[in-house]
Amino acid sequence: MSPELFKAWSTQVLTSVESALDNWVPESAPAGLGQAMRYASLDGGKRLRALLVQAAAEAADAGATPASQEAALRAACAVELIHAYSLVHDDLPCMDNDVLRRGKPTAHVQFGEAQAMLAGDAMQALAFEVLTPDVGEGAGVPPVLQARLCRLLARASGQAGMAGGQAIDLASVGAALAETSLRDMHHRKTGALLRASVQMGAACGGVPTDSIAWQALSDYGHAVGLAFQIVDDVLDATQASETLGKTAGKDADANKPTYVSLLGLEGARQEASDLLHQALSALQRSGLPSQATASLRALAERIVHRDH
Template sequence: MSQIAFETWVQQELQRVEAALSRWVPADAPAGLGLAMRYGVLDGGKRLRPLLVRAACEAVAGDLAAALRAAVAVELIHAYSLVHDDMPCMDNDVLRRGKPTVHVQYGEAAAMLAGDAMQALAFEVLTPDDGDAETMPPALQARLCSLLARAAGHAGMAGGQAIDLASIGKPLAEDALRDMHRRKTGALLQASVLMGAATGGCNPTAHAALSDYGAALGLAFQVVDDILDVTQSSATLGKSAGKDLDANKPTYVTVLGLDEARHQAQALHQQALQALSRGGLADAEHLRLLADMVVDRHS
């Protein structure tokens, strides 16, 4: 597949996801809550997680309508986590996706509620009413909700953030750092792949390959994030550069050094591609190119 064809696919998928987010995130929620929610999730971000959902769905010839709901749900969970992480009680950041963070724009209380509402909305999107034109089998709804909840909760993203906050100013061994990032960042990226796979027929070999791909890619994403935090400007990143170093947080760069962190990113990239190659998937090209995009990105 040519790079132009891939970029065309990405733009088409981004348009679908953005339109669905705009449709399902209500502007009329009470007391300005909807405005804060939409500010926090619309018109920004790489949308990598939705792209992984859609690409994995294609790889298993799955239900694209169900995958669109899954893509929106996982982006809502990601966006809510950013809203909460940016607040003064956590990372205390003022810039996200090139604009003021939600708590800066709307106040801390509104930001907290917007994050709470986005988290709840994610599961509402995955469980459409019987009268909805895009219904899903109850078993698929349950599977998607289970994958997303586990990735977002104590065993995944929330647990990783707890370790992150508890590790400020403390030395952290590489295996502990890897565990933290597999939870905080990797779990939701891996779940994105598995949610896409859940929308179609997926034999055990393909499922294991996609799971391994998602795990390697999720960790690679965080390693690259740590590298970019010390090599790129805030204007390029769309968020505050150097904030982890300033906060004395352990990262792959501080624990391993910049050169070794780059080596780790490339090794994880190869692990992800090798996992895809043994999956026997009919069409995994978009997943392969998304792995390239994660490691080669500059923001």
């Protein structure tokens, strides 16, 4: 996929995701809660998870119906809400105590700790609300698909996934984490939600859980998730805060283990490159048409070769 085509594709996806989130994250939530939720979830970040959902949905279902398109849009917004809530909680003083995020003051700096925590809590609930439109609220996302999407998202967000990874992260400050433990932590903390994004997109495209395509897309999601984190560590070690839009070098400063501290800069880059190959070969064995997986290929390449 040419850079121009990718740009056009991703712009179109991001426009519909931003517009849907603008619609679904309610300004009207009481006592300033809505403002805090919107501050933390609108117009933010690369929307990588949303792009993965949409790319996987397109890969699985070339002739998408209005219902499957709406399902993919809802899934994309739901994973972005979970991701955004996790950043709000992660930035709190009792966690990473970070003051800068996406180039703006973090939510608790802007709204106070209590409101930020509540906004995160409400964003997690909203993610599941977005996935379960009532009759008449959506273009008819089938309840079977609604349940499947909730199942995938809940498992990726909870103790076995993101929250579990954050608990390991919390316990690992200053500890000499072995490579397998570091991988386990990242597989949960960021990898689980990135893989779930791909799986949720595949589910919207109707891929059955017991198919070869499902396994291959899950493998793609796993590889891309790990690669993302490794590149994150590399950028954190080599880039300035202004480029990243967040405080650089923080993990290393806090004596947290990173892929760079473990594998060295070159070793980490090599590992990311190996994972890109794994992701691309998973797509090849998925049995999906090469044309349909073009966006997934382009995304994997951009994740590994990005500079911020």
